[in-house]
Amino acid sequence: MAILLDLQDIGHDAPDRTLVQKFSFTISDGDRVGVVGINGTGKSTLLRIIAGALRPDRGAVRRGKNVSVAYLEQIPVIPEGTVRDALGGGWQTESTLDTLGMLDQLDSPISSLSGGQLKRVALARIFTDPADVLVLDEPTNHLDLHAIEWLEQQIRSFKGAIVLVSHDRFLLDQVTTRMVEIDRGQTFLHAGGYAKLLETQAEREELASRTEATRRNMARRELAWLRRGVKARATKPQARIDAAQRLLATKADGPARAGTLDFVTDTPRLGNTVIKAHNVSFAYGAAAPTIQGVTIEIGPGDRIGVVGPNGAGKSTFVNLLAQQLEPTMGTMKHGPTVVLAYFDQTGALPNENLTVQELVAGPGGVPGSVSDIALMKRFWFTGALCVTPAKELSGGERRRLQLLLALALRPNVMILDEPTNDLDLETIRLIEDFLSEWPGTLIVVSHDRTFLSQTTDRLLEVRPDGSVGDIPGGIDMWIARSLKVSLDDDTRADSDAPAGASNAKLAREAGKDVSRLERQIAKMAEKIAATSDYEEAGRLTKDMDALRQQLTEAEERWLRLSSS
Numbered sequence: 001m002a003i004l005l006d007l008q009d010i011g012h013d014a015p016d017r018t019l020v021q022k023f024s025f026t027i028s029d030g031d032r033v034g035v036v037g038i039n040g041t042g043k044s045t046l047l048r049i050i051a052g053a054l055r056p057d058r059g060a061v062r063r064g065k066n067v068s069v070a071y072l073e074q075i076p077v078i079p080e081g082t083v084r085d086a087l088g089g090g091w092q093t094e095s096t097l098d099t100l101g102m103l104d105q106l107d108s109p110i111s112s113l114s115g116g117q118l119k120r121v122a123l124a125r126i127f128t129d130p131a132d133v134l135v136l137d138e139p140t141n142h143l144d145l146h147a148i149e150w151l152e153q154q155i156r157s158f159k160g161a162i163v164l165v166s167h168d169r170f171l172l173d174q175v176t177t178r179m180v181e182i183d184r185g186q187t188f189l190h191a192g193g194y195a196k197l198l199e200t201q202a203e204r205e206e207l208a209s210r211t212e213a214t215r216r217n218m219a220r221r222e223l224a225w226l227r228r229g230v231k232a233r234a235t236k237p238q239a240r241i242d243a244a245q246r247l248l249a250t251k252a253d254g255p256a257r258a259g260t261l262d263f264v265t266d267t268p269r270l271g272n273t274v275i276k277a278h279n280v281s282f283a284y285g286a287a288a289p290t291i292q293g294v295t296i297e298i299g300p301g302d303r304i305g306v307v308g309p310n311g312a313g314k315s316t317f318v319n320l321l322a323q324q325l326e327p328t329m330g331t332m333k334h335g336p337t338v339v340l341a342y343f344d345q346t347g348a349l350p351n352e353n354l355t356v357q358e359l360v361a362g363p364g365g366v367p368g369s370v371s372d373i374a375l376m377k378r379f380w381f382t383g384a385l386c387v388t389p390a391k392e393l394s395g396g397e398r399r400r401l402q403l404l405l406a407l408a409l410r411p412n413v414m415i416l417d418e419p420t421n422d423l424d425l426e427t428i429r430l431i432e433d434f435l436s437e438w439p440g441t442l443i444v445v446s447h448d449r450t451f452l453s454q455t456t457d458r459l460l461e462v463r464p465d466g467s468v469g470d471i472p473g474g475i476d477m478w479i480a481r482s483l484k485v486s487l488d489d490d491t492r493a494d495s496d497a498p499a500g501a502s503n504a505k506l507a508r509e510a511g512k513d514v515s516r517l518e519r520q521i522a523k524m525a526e527k528i529a530a531t532s533d534y535e536e537a538g539r540l541t542k543d544m545d546a547l548r549q550q551l552t553e554a555e556e557r558w559l560r561l562s563s564s
Contacts (some may be wrong), residue, residue: 002028002029002064002347003026003027003028003064004028004029004063004064004132004133004160004161005026005027005061005062005063005064005067005069005133005160005161006018006025006026006027006051006061006062007023007024007025007026007027007049007050007059007060007061007316007380008022008024008059008060008061008062009022009023009024009058009059009060010022010025010046010049010056010058010060010061010390011023011056011057011058011059012041012042012045012046012049012056012057012058013056013057013562015182017185018185019041019042019045019046019182019185019340020045020046020049020182020185020187021185021187021219021310022059022482023056023187024230025057025162025180025187025189027050027082027163028161029073029159029160029161030119030159030160030161030177031071031161031162031163031177031178031179032155032162032164032175032177033161033162033163033164033176033177033179033180034163034164034165034166034175034178034180034193034194034197035047035163035164035165035179035181035182036165036172036179036180036181036182036197036424036425036539037181037182037183037424038183038424038426038427039396039397039422039423039424039505040184040394040396041182041183041184042182042315043137043165043182044074044137044165044181045072046180047071047163047165048071048137048325049061049139050069050135051070051135052067052071053068053071054158056480058499059259063428064132066133066134067132067143068131068133068134068374069131069132069133069134069135069471070130070131070133070134070138071135071136071178072122072123072126072134072135072136072137072139073122073148074137074138074395075115075142076118076121076122078110078121078122078125079110079239080110080520081109081110082106082107082109083097083102083105083106083107083108083110083113083121084106084107084172084182085110086110086121087121087125087128088122088123088128088346092128092185093128094106096124096127096128096150096478097120097121097124097317099146099147099475100118100120100123100124100143100147100150101120101144101146101147101309101310101311101558102121102124102151103119105117105121115142116141116142116310118141119141119142119143120142120147120207123139123151126155127158130158130524131158132161133160133161133162133163134158134160134161134162134163134164135144135162135163135164136162136163136164136165136166137164137165138165138166138421138422139151139164139166140166140167140168140171140447141421142310142418142421143309143310143447144308144309144310144414144447145273145447145449146306146309146560147310148168148171148447150250151171152174152175152425153169155175156175158230163189164176167420167421167424167425167428167448168426168448168449168469169194169414169447169448169450170449170450171259172193172194173194173195174193175192175193176192176193176194176554177192177440178190178191178192178195178556179192179193179194179196179197181197181201186205190326197201199201203405206218208505212529216298227467237441241318241366242382244357245342253401267339267410267411267412267438267439267440268337268339268410268412269337269338269412270300270301270335270338270412270413270440270441271300271334271336271337272299272300273299273333273336273530274298274299274300274334274335274337274338274413274441275296275297275298275321275332275333275334275338275413275441276297276331276332276333277294277296277320277321277327277329277331277332277489278294278295278329278330279293279294279295279331279333279419280294280295280327280329280330280331280332281294281327281328281329281330282316282320282325282327282328282329282465283347288314288466289328289466290313291317291320291462291466291468292393292465292466292467293466293467294317294467294468295330296460296468298321298441299441300441301439301440301441302441302442302443302458302488303441303442303444303455303456303457303458303515304442304443304444304456304458304459304460305444305445305446305452305455305456305459305475306318306443306444306445306446306457306459306460306461306462307445307447307452307460307461307462307471307478308461308462308464309464311464311499312462312463312464313343313442313462314417314445314462315345315417315445315460316548318342318415318417318443318445321333321415322340322342322445323340323406324342337412338412338413339409339410339411339412339413339416340411340413340414340415341407341409341411341415342414342415342417343402343403343406343411343414343415343417343419344402344417344418345417345418345445348402349390349398349401349402349405350405351390352389352390352391352508353388353389353390353391355386355389355390356376356381356385356386356387356388356393356401357372357373357376357386357387357392359390359401359405360372360376360404360408361376362380362407368386369448373386374403375404375408378404379400379403379404380400381397381400381401382402383510385397394422395421395422396422396423396424396427398420398422399415399419399423400423400427403419403515405429411440412439412440412442413441413443414438414440414441414442414443415444415445416442416444418445418446418447419431419444419446419451420446420448420451428451430526432451432454434455435455436454436519437519438454442455443458443557444456449475451466452475453454453475456474456475457474457511457514458470458474458517459471459474459475459477459478459519461478475512506561510554510557511558513550513554513557513558514551514554514555514558517551517554518551519549520547521544521547521548521551523543524540525542526546527540528540528544
């Protein structure tokens with residue numbers, strides 16, 4: 001196995017903190033290295049150092065002889081010209097662009113492409129003429145499932161080494177052989193993929209918890225001894241007194257972020273009617289309809305995922321649901337109790353020139369009020385970030401602010417369009433945890449398979465012909481179809497037919513029960529692990545056994561209804 005890159009005691013600083021400290025790492029051919037950490041810890045900085053785009057403040061990066069490195073940035077930079085100029089011609093280029101949904105842009109100028117289209121062209125470019133080491137920063141952003149599957153295959157078959165930052169846990173678990181975790185300037189290496197990283201993180205946190213408990217017990221004992229009086233202390237060596245004082249002064253490491261992402265969960269009660277669409281179609285100008293003939297009813301507590309190939313019209317569909325667009329044909333109605341928050345994929349904010357605290361205060365509020373400061377702190381907006389103009393925020397910070405502003409409305413219906421873009425894994429997991437308990441109606445557009453499986457229990461597909469329909473079997477069937485296990489036309493017709501509507505509805509209700517019970521069991525397991533009271537642990541275990549029995553019954557009911 002040939003060594004391609006060798007990092008020796010790398011260190012690099014931001015103006016206010018250390019990002020990377022004394023990091024040594026060797027990259028060999030065949031390596032598939034995932035890099036994770038919360039936003040702002042230095043993931044992209046480390047990738048730029050590995051790619052040679054940034055010189056570290058300390059240490060050295062050594063390349064093997066004639067080793068070439070290619071770098072895909074979060075916002076790619078591609079020379080002026082057309083897509084064909086950037087990629088060259090030939091059937092392979094056209095096949096790759098077709099897979100990525102970009103074949104119709106082959107002769108388009110690079111300057112006319114959107115950010116998502118630029119990312120796909122850059123991916124095609126980097127794999128068309130690959131280097132020895134590929135450095136990829138969030139390569140799955142703006143890709144549909146088919147393109148992500150293509151990317152997984154490219155990564156698996158690539159002969160050199162790949163280093164990537166990604167929030168797509170499914171991708172990380174499928175392709176990585178090693179993981180690098182950056183946490184407050186420290187760097188941890190994990191052999192194995194994403195699952196192994198989680199195991200090692202849990203072990204490290206458990207060890208830290210035990211160490212802190214031991215320190216606290218020792219401190220209490222020493223404190224009690226020191227308080228016995230002058231006479232008692234005089235019989236002890238001064239060295240022990242000094243050691244006790246140092247022990248008492250020592251503090252455990254604080255969390256990487258102050259507190260947790262704390263959401264407001266109280267929402268206005270929803271009535272029986274939430275969103276009703278009847279024979280809805282929509283076309284842009286004189287073009288063919290993007291959405292056509294959609295009849296759907298969304299009820300209180302529904303948790304719906306929306307998927308489909310790039311360009312099929314997913315964002316148009318949810319814009320119609322949110323009443324951001326008026327149907328060309330048909331009717332779209334909201335229930336009288338609906339309070340809707342729309343989290344769009346662009347990260348758009350009301351006024352880019354306003355500061356965070358001005359946006360949070362709103363038109364009639366006073367920026368920097370005590371209540372607003374408390375709210376901003378819950379979303380990790382503290383210090384100078386509060387007075388930073390929105391246009392200067394990072395991608396992850398913009399998304400957090402957008403979510404803050406959405407939840408400040410106290411909605412009972414949320415539409416999230418690609419919510420995981422630009423967020424780190426810790427934030428994504430916290431959002432999933434919040435959504436599992438949130439009582440409102442949820443509609444999510446995403447290609448993040450893990451996020452969809454954690455937050456939704458019904459899956460709608462927006463098809464290239466503009467129709468919208470349920471995917472029988474949910475996310476598992478969706479993934480199976482991406483692997484060429486597709487539904488035939490007869491099965492699809494049956495799935496949309498009114499005659500099967502009652503069974504389909506019952507199956508969706510059973511699926512909701514399964515998801516709810518799984519979340520309750522996970523919460524119960526956390527409570528059992530956290531308690532030191534044996535009687536309470538016994539009661540909780542009995543409750544969890546009862547939930548497991550309910551889960552088994554719900555799963556059997558779901559399977560029976562889904563197959564009928």
